[in-house]
Amino acid sequence: MIAFIGRRILQLIPVLLIASVGIWAMLYAVPGGPIGVIVGENATPESIEAARREFGLDRPVAVQYADWLINAVRGDLGASIHSREPVFDLIMDRLPATLQLAVAATIVALVLGIPVAVISAMYPGGWADRILSGWSALALGVPTFWLGILLILWFAVDLRWLPSVSQHVAIWADPAVALRNLILPAITLGVYVSGVIARFLRASLVTELNADYVRTVRSKGLTEGAIMRLHVLPNALLPFITIVGLMMASFIGGAVVTEAVFTYPGLGRLLIQAINTRDYPLIQGCIVVILVIYVLINLTVDILYAYVDPRIEYA
């Protein structure tokens, strides 16, 4: 098991290294380079030279990259061009908000997605299956940002039940206020993910329902509900774990958009602000952190999968 985990981590290194070169090189592909943003448009050759020296851009390219990488591994992602604050601190400031949104949206997605998948798999081709399949197509097809706008129109503008702009309040600080702020963004992001869950889990359930062991337990007189709960669902959830890894990419993308809809102060909004102000160290930092989170989740999913399914060999 430990050898398996070690090998999976080793496999990640080339991917992360190539990605890090890409993210680092981003700066150098910018017309005029990052210096253009720092010194502004009316810069003299002297001020450009001074800025180049201050940011270490006069050193050999390989040295600059190695330096950047070593610092990044240590958690030093440089300083924001605009606020001059450490990028790492700015990101850590926003991370809890995004994680709280992600957890809330996952709960919404599971609560909506699993029943839809179970019901439509139990009656394949029936009217419930048709309606629910249509629903998951809708959940996947409706753009996250538009769904968010519709929810704001209905619950914030029309009914005035919930705020149209969501603040970040830690759930343990004030659960009631935190929930008020979290409900609409979590539904917006969760509905999309529930569509993904419903579609993949239904396919997985239908495959399991046709397996020989289901016929055996059915002949022993178990009810359909018990078969689903005790036998089919646990088995179908196994392949489903790998889907969670695939889902993460759209989940992160959806989170960025959802944060924009609700002006929610998370990592995604920080990234958009950084792009709009051309704050390159901050852009790099946000992308590095999101990439690392994404890779770590995928790694956890792989290990979890190997752990819960004894048929997988980690030798």
Add this chain to the structure above:
Amino acid sequence: MKQMHAILAALRGLLRQTGATLGLGFLGLIVLIAVFADLLPLDPLGQDFLRTLEGPSRDYWFGTDELGRDILSRVVFGARTSLVTAAGAVTIAALIGVPMGLIGGFFGGWRDAVLMRLVDVMMALPAILFAMALIAVFGRSQGAALLAVGITGIPGFARIVRAQVLTLRKRDFVVAVEAFGGTASYNMFRTILPNSWSQILVQVVVLSSVAILLEAALAFLGVGVPPPTPSWGEMLRTGKSYLHEAPYYAVLPGIVLTLTILAFDSIGRGLSRLIENPRDAALQGSLK
């Protein structure tokens, strides 16, 4: 000619499915409107400051925006922005992704290893982040949005074509061409590629819907096609600021955007159904 044949066969198969037929119908309408937008009595840029943020009326069917521009005209011309971006992006993705998959799958070995690691890296970053990073570098323009969306589509094509090549590689007809001295490129482009058209077609449809969604999302985030070019995502972005004064502003463009994405989705699912169940009696003979 083989492509044309595959597309026509697919079309016949699709028209036997209700969902896909509806999708084709709606999409056909949107394409027609986008192509002939100039011939319609519409003005997406004309401003009427006396009539800003009005509701739907006889003069302005979808109402007016914050500058008094006709929202219907902007939705119609937005269709053009959306479809042009999607078409361009899919072309870029296919032109780079298909050869990548062909070469990787056909030769295997180090070429495959290098190309697939590249694909892994591209897939390691969520598409929207990748696109945002590219736009951060190139600046905001329609070309940058198109390129960014296109590059995020490359891995999809590369993987699907590679998988297809791997299943065909050892088939008799491919080995026969090799035995008769056919060159690798002849074999790849003349023997294997024509047998992969149906898979590529599905990917084109799937990616088109992803591209339209991504273009709209980028515009909504304020990093897509720059104003004043009409774009559905940009309209939703602006409309969001006027939810109290003009609720229809963010609703109507959203309906058209959603229906377009759903149309592509239903066509894509119809096509995969054709490929997955060739034995299905109703669809028999419509696709190889």
